[in-house]
Amino acid sequence: MDNDITINKEAKTNSSITLHVCRTGKKEQYYTLYEEGIVARPYRCNYFCNYVQNLAHSKVDAMEKAQKRQQELVDSGFWFTVEVEYHDSPRIIYARMEAFGAEFKTSKSGTTMWANATPEFWDNWKANKQLIKNAGFWVKRTNTGQWLVFVKRDADFDYS
Numbered sequence: 001m002d003n004d005i006t007i008n009k010e011a012k013t014n015s016s017i018t019l020h021v022c023r024t025g026k027k028e029q030y031y032t033l034y035e036e037g038i039v040a041r042p043y044r045c046n047y048f049c050n051y052v053q054n055l056a057h058s059k060v061d062a063m064e065k066a067q068k069r070q071q072e073l074v075d076s077g078f079w080f081t082v083e084v085e086y087h088d089s090p091r092i093i094y095a096r097m098e099a100f101g102a103e104f105k106t107s108k109s110g111t112t113m114w115a116n117a118t119p120e121f122w123d124n125w126k127a128n129k130q131l132i133k134n135a136g137f138w139v140k141r142t143n144t145g146q147w148l149v150f151v152k153r154d155a156d157f158d159y160s
Contacts, residue, residue, distance in 0.1 A: 005083040008077070008079060008081070009064045009080075011080040015078065017078055018037065018082070018084075018085055019033040019034075019036035019070055019083065019126070020035075020049075021064045021087070023090075029056070033054075033060055035053060036049035037079075041135065042131070042135040044099035044104075047096050050095075051091075068128060099149075100115075100149065107153075112151065112152055114148050114149065116146065116149070122147055
């Protein structure tokens with residue numbers, strides 16, 4: 001029961017999510033839920049790990065709640081794989097995106113992500129400019145002549 005994976009062949013995407021049940025608290029008195037996932041979109045992948053909530057003081061109760069959440073995620077039809085794992089320590093919280101051979105950074109406003117334009121980007125841009133624009137990307141030249149690639153940040157996915 002410490003590693004339970006569900007494959008949803010009816011999923012709308014190839015995205016995957018892992019529910020981590022972890023020991024937390026100063027005295028390790030809580031079982032806490034983190035969600036870590038890979039969201040596959042055209043031309044990019046977003047990676048994240050978020051704290052969700054404290055689940056319970058009992059491992060059995062915490063795993064039951066995690067499996068209930070697992071079923072909710074499967075039922076949403078979004079996720080291809082949904083996995084539950086148990087750990088004795090908390091997860092690191094992060095959010096990042098990779099596309100065109102570059103790791104994108106989040107802007108100060110938090111609404112967009114950006115990276116330096118790579119040769120891989122320019123090859124794709126020349127071949128599929130409109131598709132890349134439709135996927136939400138755009139380019140801008142800086143005052144120094146450097147090209148940057150921007151994309152709206154997928155900050156609020158609907159995982160339910």
